[in-house]
Amino acid sequence: MKRLPNDCFSNIEDMLAVDEARAEITKNILQITDTEIVNLEDASGRILAEDMYALFPVPPADNSAVDGYAFWHADYENQNDRKFEVAGRSAAGKPYSGSLTEGQCVKIFTGAPMPDRCDSIAMIEDISEFDGKVEMPRGLTQSVNRRFAGEDIKAGSLVLNKGTSLRPQEIGHLACIGKLEIPVFKKIRIALLSTGDELENPGDALPFGSIYDSNRYMLSALLRKYGCIVKDFGIVPDTYGTLRDTLVKAAKESDLVITSGGVSMGDEDHVKSAIEATGSLHFWRIAIKPGRPLALGQIKGTAFVGLPGNPV
Known part of the structure; x- marks a missing residue:
């Protein structure tokens, strides 16, 4: 041609x-x-100069995925009337620190740590109140509405690779693993x-x-x-x-x-x-x-x- x-x-x-x-x-x-170190607030758009690992689990403790009542599932299975006495409350930043006995539960809010001797949560909209007690709905499985420690990020896991361009979502990842000073390429x-x-x-x-x-x-x-x-x-x-x-x-x-x-x-x-x-x-x-x-x-x-x- x-x-x-x-x-x-x-x-x-x-x-x-x-x-x-x-x-x-x-x-x-x-x-x-x-490379240089920049504050997390100034890291958007920069290129990560090191691999970033989580030093602790995210979330750091078992916590509630809903607003409701936390209870011990074995108690729930052993009680025919499914009624529990409310011993206290657990909120995010203000966890319940008391001890529970059989047949007791804790009013809990989303993100609050799970109290001791609690492994499941009934949603507040499914609860009925009678004579100062709460009645749990039928059919609740163990660990329902419970978020486990490390469910999002496990301790020691690789969160971001070296060379990653830091977008807003990566900034959020770094914040949730507690990173403030970020190594980036100049x-x-x-x-x-x-x-x-x-x-x-x-x-x-x-x-x-x-x-x-x-x-x-x-x-x-x-x-x-x-x-x-x-x-x-x-x-x-x-x-x-x-x-x-x-x-x-x-x-x-x-x-x-x-x-x-x-x-x-x-x-x-x-x-x-x-x-x-x-x-x-x-x-x-x-x-x-x-x-x-x-x-x-x-x-x-x-x-x-x-x-x-x-x-x-």
């Missing part, structure tokens, strides 16, 4: 397939290994710049032949959404020396440099030559269209990604 001159796979021997480009990125982009620092004499910042006057720089603002918003620290190097003119010096400065102050524009083959596209002068290129064209002039390289040990100027 004859290829058209503007076919994205023309001169394909000079380009990388997309899968090969992905493999190169995986191989050459260094992972962030530096945020990646990204230097961001656009190249092109035709670019202007939004809000500035727009001369004839110019366009507003939308890519840089879009990329900045995208990177911040994923928790990156973005250092904005603005718009760099289409001059080789200025671009080269800016790239070197950006590399010193970041973990990754991202540029928009200037990676094609035009007379004013200086990114490729500036990278080759200050570091190395792993690839600069891939077999995809739009987006063919995409570059990956290093600037004095700092990773570099060059994106095309056309928004794709």
